[in-house]
Amino acid sequence: MPLIKKGAEANLFLEKFPERMYPADVDKVLVKERISKKYRDKELDRKLRDSRTSLEAKLISEAKKAGVPTPIIYQVDRDKMCLVMEYVEGKVVKEILEGLDSPSRKDLCKTIGKQIARLHDFGIVHGDLTTSNMIKTLGGSIYFIDFGLGEYNSSTEARGIDIHLLHRTLKSSHFQVANEAFQAVVNGYKEEFRKKADEVIRRVKEVESRGRYIAKEERK
Template sequence: METAKREPSEGNSAVRELIGKGAEAYIYKEGGYVIKVRESKGYRHPELDAKLRKTRTKKEATALEKCRCAGIPCPEMKTYTESAIVMEYIEGKRLSEIFEESGSGKKREYAGKCGVLLAEMHKIGLCHGDYALTNLVEHNGVIRPIDFGLCEFSTYYEKKAADLAVMYSSMKDEEAFNTFIEEYKARYSDSEEVVRRFEKNLTRGRYKKR
């Protein structure tokens, strides 16, 4: 697993392909798997760096496990270490692309599915942290959430309202977002307070469309 912490060489690129690079992790694809490796940061104290990578990796791995147990179709995790996670690679198209190509009816259909999916996550106390169309993949008619790197387990309504805010900023379609909220409220018993917090912050101008 340690070799995954470096970008693959030319000779190895056909086996392990770098497909993404975020603020704290490299994302590789190898066969039918994704390997997400949290990089060591030279500007951090070594002990703090190791602790942060271990804690964040563990939290993300726990989120994937809990989602799978709850029937939420996130990537299936195969294994993880203190700084890396190996998980299923999901074939499909990101909803951000689908929305650009779809009419209003199709957008509302997908938006409703997104609302149901978020409700199921909030039921188990999981806030995604970046619940945007770019982090949702459609595969064989099923919407599957990816990238739990910013996830957090929380009972705070404000944290859950932040997930609604990210989707509001991402969706850019009022009708579709209204459908998203309707389905979310229909599936989650504490949704009224979450939506109230979201709307309060929206009125204050805290949320803007991207």
């Protein structure tokens, strides 16, 4: 089972579907295994990993109901603290954003903005909106992945921070097209979220004016 990505909270493995579950037309699955933290009390560590694994599975499934493409969850393994899910074929947005022509980039980012609005309208914040956590499929759909830091939260603050994180990613990783890309995201967000979007966008500006943002995993 090859490791394809090592993260702070979880490792991702690629595995043949029949080896994990049963024979089917699906060739490969992605296995996300939440990492144990040695510095935590063992019982607390298990409870946290269990709750976060279960919550992530629920958020991914609920995002579909909101109209946002996400991987299919095949299995929630609460013994091994891992999720077995669809392997989405496509290109990570981080790798293609700057290579697109301007109209295509605007269309893609507008779609991203609309999908963020759908999540927020459904009471979900992603928690880690970066271009590394978005995949464009051959069919043109934009899949949101990695809801490991997500939560149910309808507050303006949480929504503002969600969008701020994406803005920060655009400025740091895609600085040459950041302004154009973010404006398209905002346009899509406003179009989908309508009047409720204005308060959130104002909060984004407030968050950015505060200076350093403290990531969720660093908060006490």
